[in-house]
Amino acid sequence: MKRTLGVCYYPEHWDEEIWPQDAARMVDARLSWVRIGEFAWSRLEPQAGQYEFDWLDRAINVLGQAGLRIILGTPTATPPRWMADKHPDMFAVDAQGHPRGFGSRRHYCFSHQGYRAESRRITELLAKRYGANPHIAAWQTDNEYGCHDTTLSYSEAARDGFRDWLAQKYQSPDALNRAWGNVFWSMEYNDFNEIDLPNLTVTEPNPAHVMDFRRYSSDQVVAFNREQANILRAHSDAPLVHNYMGRVTEFDHHAVGHDLDIASWDSYPLGFLEDRMEDEADHKRTYAQQGDPDFQAFHHDLYRGVGRGRWWVMEQQPGPVNWAPVNPAPLPGMCRLWAWEAFAHGAETVCFFRWRQAPFAQEQMHAGLLRPDSVDAPALAEAFEVAKELADAPDVKMDKAPVALVFDYPSAWAWDVQPQGRSFDYFRLVFETYRGLRKLGLDIDILPLDTDFAGYKLILAPGVFHATEAQIAAMIESGAQCLFGPRFNSKTADFSIPNPLPPGIPGLGVTVSHVESFRADMPRALSDGGAAQHWLEALEHQAETVLQTEDGAPVLLRTGRISYLGGWLDEHGLARVLNQLCADADLETQEMPEGVRQRHAGAERFIFNYAAEQRNFEGHDLPPAGVVRD
Amino acid sequence: MKRTLGVCYYPEHWDEEIWPQDAARMVDARLSWVRIGEFAWSRLEPQAGQYEFDWLDRAINVLGQAGLRIILGTPTATPPRWMADKHPDMFAVDAQGHPRGFGSRRHYCFSHQGYRAESRRITELLAKRYGANPHIAAWQTDNEYGCHDTTLSYSEAARDGFRDWLAQKYQSPDALNRAWGNVFWSMEYNDFNEIDLPNLTVTEPNPAHVMDFRRYSSDQVVAFNREQANILRAHSDAPLVHNYMGRVTEFDHHAVGHDLDIASWDSYPLGFLEDRMEDEADHKRTYAQQGDPDFQAFHHDLYRGVGRGRWWVMEQQPGPVNWAPVNPAPLPGMCRLWAWEAFAHGAETVCFFRWRQAPFAQEQMHAGLLRPDSVDAPALAEAFEVAKELADAPDVKMDKAPVALVFDYPSAWAWDVQPQGRSFDYFRLVFETYRGLRKLGLDIDILPLDTDFAGYKLILAPGVFHATEAQIAAMIESGAQCLFGPRFNSKTADFSIPNPLPPGIPGLGVTVSHVESFRADMPRALSDGGAAQHWLEALEHQAETVLQTEDGAPVLLRTGRISYLGGWLDEHGLARVLNQLCADADLETQEMPEGVRQRHAGAERFIFNYAAEQRNFEGHDLPPAGVVRD
């Protein structure tokens, strides 16, 4: 396969006369792909039922004729204003009961059947018109599902849909009452139509109630996307892709990805560092112009799993953006580094967002490859450099990694619903585990619970709220070293505490008798270094104690190849666990210098320097933003 | 009297077959009391008017036959879902105007007459059926009034009720206008029906308006409870009790307690430390697994007053809970210590919450005496130890304390309405005074303003917003040393500044000419140590200056046995005041070691060690969680 670059482009934003020049400049910059159309509904259908596709025909023709492969987006993230008159209740509703109206984007409720029909209608129009167009080389469904907290909606449509979903799942109110434990606090229902959405309750709602609503809400994203996918497939052989976001966990990306051919994501390293990470100010200062050294890689590995091997970066940050709390410029070279990090993790394509900075509307302060005055912006040269490097080198090979890390979206919902301690967060728990593995120089596959784990040397499943017997067996029987916990399988699928008590891992011989959460400023020290933080479980066991607290409480237990970790460990403690596991799994590790990361790809290795200073690693002198392929 | 232990139990949560075993285990654990029924409405009346009391008959029989005394709760804190269809407007409404709907608990507005009728109806059904049942040894009304901020409701029912209440109080709009000073900002009303609830105003509403709404709201809790109490008394001779919460000040507990026989409260030392105290992180770390050394004792003394001598702990924390920001486990021994601290303050009974940890619904992470798998949880052994100790020792004697501290709920409302400085809080002012007294080893009675103060050696009334002449006279004429202020009697009953200016204490010779609030980080130093913080009053006087600021402003003034304190003092400053007062009152004091507290009971003394380290006090070696009775 040939790795490629691309760019996001909005022909409707510019005079038609400059389309040919833009296309030519894209080709000159060695960009292969151009994504278009995903916000253009008001130009395709300016009034209900009045269509204007000619301009898009011409744009596709200009771009395609210039030699660019086109990703055509369905425009459903931005329904036009007239649709709000047709479907006045189509908007999502926030937890306080306010409709989230027209005036920006993603102003629709996934549960609204009227809007679902509109989504299918416009998708079918596009699919029929362009499904066989040779320039259309891929389709993007919608745009950034879940962005701006749009997965959850407390609308009447969602309420009605949820009731129906519950009726299908439980068949009788009694079954639901038993599953949720509604006898508690007299919450029992006599009819599915009595069940409201779990917002605006006096104190916390039943976590089982919320968990089902979270599942229902995720299912609506899956269904919405599947409807588009089915229509597109009926008319086109081009692969289907969606562009996910960073650290969005409200819907199950694995389930959405199942209906698509390629996963992609929108990678904004500087924006995400300030906006979506809880790290200390010191860390954020250190990487202010480079982005976190692991955040992108984490999502690369996650979405490679979501795409079952096929994945892209659909939007790559090219300069300062407009939406983070602060918006600095990347260090020179970082746009190149970010692209190469993606390729080193198996990306097929990296598209920059966007071609020319728009001088108007919400994102006018978001950089592009061109400035608003069409002059080259700094990232264009870096993109061109990457394009040349791609052309001049052999393809990147991508093998299965030796380490499998489970990322389970329902677990994110579960601990969001019931953190039991204010600082417990599933994403962060998994991410810190990932970061610990990366700091040891390891390659990681991030995978769903339902995975064939055969062939991995090490499997880690931190924080998984519930796993079936089959899922547990698949991990254990893979022959890998397995690390479970904390909180592994601590709930039934119905969000109750199982009996016998967790973790319910056959052959392990560990029982969690109770759990504690504690102040972030009260870590509990481990013997010989490191500490548990946020979370610690009281463990009864007939296993080997590998790590314990200073006062003798077991923290890491092992029976054969199965280990159980009963706490959330700090960086030092985690490193001890991971080093032990790698030794047991016969995995070679390396202490990566601060800010330096590596990724193996076939027989090659890529080394990246995220530090703002020069680093030396194994004989390689790495300047800031340096990339080594060796 | 024989002090006893008990437990909260939910027969409706468990298979009926295990009720006998549970009852037997309770008796084996020497528990005397079992509280049931308070959340079981949906099982008693699964549909409107369709009753199922048989199971409760059987549960009472099983528990009673096993030898347990039963506290039966009215289930009005959790009306079933069908009632929301019958009374769609029964919910409380938050200050933003959102109904606080079904799905958790306490989902009713105290002002809603329809729900008030439902409350009387279900109470009467229970009272008639079980009023003469020999196993029912006490009744609990509702559950935790005011918890989850449910005293105040901005519903239409509350608005209508408030208008009627105002009409009864003021008789004419003109009288109300004069009392509130509505000429200010043209807020005058021509009709009681023009008066809205004091939420959603452009800037702050009239404090007199808010104060009357606070009084009205408290009155509704009193009326709601009184309706149940009257019905229960008509059918049963068993004593009536309500279980109050910690640091809930929105309704007048003294007024509610007037209609009941026993006060009780739900004591969660670890949850309250993190959730309801403003102390520094250092303090919270020090007592993270023990709870604050004074918070429980404060409420014990407060509710002993509310119960006019008779009081219980209805729910005692047995392990980690689920609802605080973090939920650690108690230090071993603390469940025993907490129980003994309650008995040392005169508790008749301490009930643990709950028997078996529920594996489902909201409180599934709340520990019980049994784990969800029915294995003994750590607290069960401690409960058993206390039971044995109770059996093996003479009863605790409870005398009037030498020190009276006034706690006046309307003052909490007044300074909530008009703090005049962001850090002014009535509860904390009184609590810090209490803590200062406890650190001197003193026993304290916490009492309402309307009290016969005869027999006390020292009376303290910090922060009382308004007192009648009779109330002031009762304190002064008791013969005790009296400490008034800060802010004592600084408002009329109508929430105006009185003329002559405060404090209006006959014979004292002090006038507060104006007041200042100031930054918490700008304490004003006193001569010879300590400082005023948050609050300082400018005092004109013909009294003796006992304490003054470094620049000579009087802070503590004295005329005979009456002292006036014109500021909120820090720990050191307060200790100086209290030591002086105790010396004047001929009260012996002791410097308690950090974390050590004592309580006299008859001729005995109890000593408690809240510290996580061993302490020595007057020859007693106290381990962590240690209790000495000597």
Add this chain to the structure above:
Amino acid sequence: MKRTLGVCYYPEHWDEEIWPQDAARMVDARLSWVRIGEFAWSRLEPQAGQYEFDWLDRAINVLGQAGLRIILGTPTATPPRWMADKHPDMFAVDAQGHPRGFGSRRHYCFSHQGYRAESRRITELLAKRYGANPHIAAWQTDNEYGCHDTTLSYSEAARDGFRDWLAQKYQSPDALNRAWGNVFWSMEYNDFNEIDLPNLTVTEPNPAHVMDFRRYSSDQVVAFNREQANILRAHSDAPLVHNYMGRVTEFDHHAVGHDLDIASWDSYPLGFLEDRMEDEADHKRTYAQQGDPDFQAFHHDLYRGVGRGRWWVMEQQPGPVNWAPVNPAPLPGMCRLWAWEAFAHGAETVCFFRWRQAPFAQEQMHAGLLRPDSVDAPALAEAFEVAKELADAPDVKMDKAPVALVFDYPSAWAWDVQPQGRSFDYFRLVFETYRGLRKLGLDIDILPLDTDFAGYKLILAPGVFHATEAQIAAMIESGAQCLFGPRFNSKTADFSIPNPLPPGIPGLGVTVSHVESFRADMPRALSDGGAAQHWLEALEHQAETVLQTEDGAPVLLRTGRISYLGGWLDEHGLARVLNQLCADADLETQEMPEGVRQRHAGAERFIFNYAAEQRNFEGHDLPPAGVVRD
């Protein structure tokens, strides 16, 4: 002109019998002016159409006969309760959609045509009755426009008015779509009636949309005020004044001021320090009882511009107030200092708020010149001292200052809409510039963009979002040294990025190629001292580099008399820029000691000591709160 003192008085708050004594005491205190009436609507029209003006006739007579000049306020900031029944939708609506109802003040929406008619009606009644009354020497329109965030309203009236305003401005939806760039995200409108207010959108609305709503909202304040002004002028020759607030930027004060004769403002130095300034705790502690040394002067200079030379302090803080987070008492002497600082900046009159502290309603804890018991409060003696000093000295002369600083209200809206970095705030940017100039001992005029700048030696225009060619020319052609930037003219009037790129200053030779915002804890050091903070622009240029960052990026560029500053500088960096500019402009500067400020007035100079310690400045020993006139 003779500078005078005055006081705010509420005859309706007091028994009529004491009016004569109050008037006599005012005259004895040498107060010349008394403001009345501005909250008295419910006493003038207790029921709709039922008028009671007699009491006001008598009050005017008593005060006027005593020799006081009266400022009569229109009572429109406090419509009576009956009006809410007449116009149930007259209230402003907050951004969450909640009406901001009756019960305090300013409970009206500027867009509501029904209330606009009521405002004209009551104004006309007053104007006709008192327009020729010889005691009425000035009129105040309404009270503190915009206070309590009341400029913006999301009501239906505002929505309808906004649609009409847009239709008038753009004439066609297409023109609006083009101006706003609505093709972005398919936000195009087919009809003006499709346009909603920019609240409750899913993510940020189009900044051009918000900017027009901000302009519309400001225009409604202007129109509301103009309606009153036109009526008053038709019946009275007395000057018209409005009392603005501190740091209210939501409406264009210059535009409102255009319709009035005199600007005034309500100066609460201690309240504003805690409530409306972001300075560090250390600064707030230092000036806790004196107020910020520059905040009052800034507003004096600003409102002198708004009043085109004529301005007053309408409300001067006399002691502790009730509305700030903390409310300390002023240091003795500060009331005198504040009054003299106003006179030194050209105030014609300083009125204290208020005569007697009200014992009731919202402001009962707000000090007055008298205590609630009518005893002199501390400020009365200071007011009297100022009155004597005024009488004993020649008038203060006021000349044009050598330095012009632009304050442009639309720029405040623009950067509120699109800060692009969380710490960017237009008011603070201009205020810090002002403070930097004051610390160099300079006198400053604060002026709108539309100004004849002839005669100034130095003109500064930081943060101006858009300027017309004519406005830029007026500055450049004045012959002054001109400093533009950061962000100068970085948007078109339609809120787009201009092409060519900013700043578009003829002859300067500077282009901003892109911008960065960054963490407040990551300043970028300048060569030789100081740093850029929050904001830095990448500059392409053919100008002289005056300042640059340590890594060589230009920050201050100069071509002839025109300089461009491409960042927000810290105190040290700013001082370097200002010193350079002053040297170039041949302006003498002085390093003012900490807390000491000066103001020239004709041939005189006033020196003020805001420090709590004695200061020496150029041979003057200045006690705390000291004032020197030399």
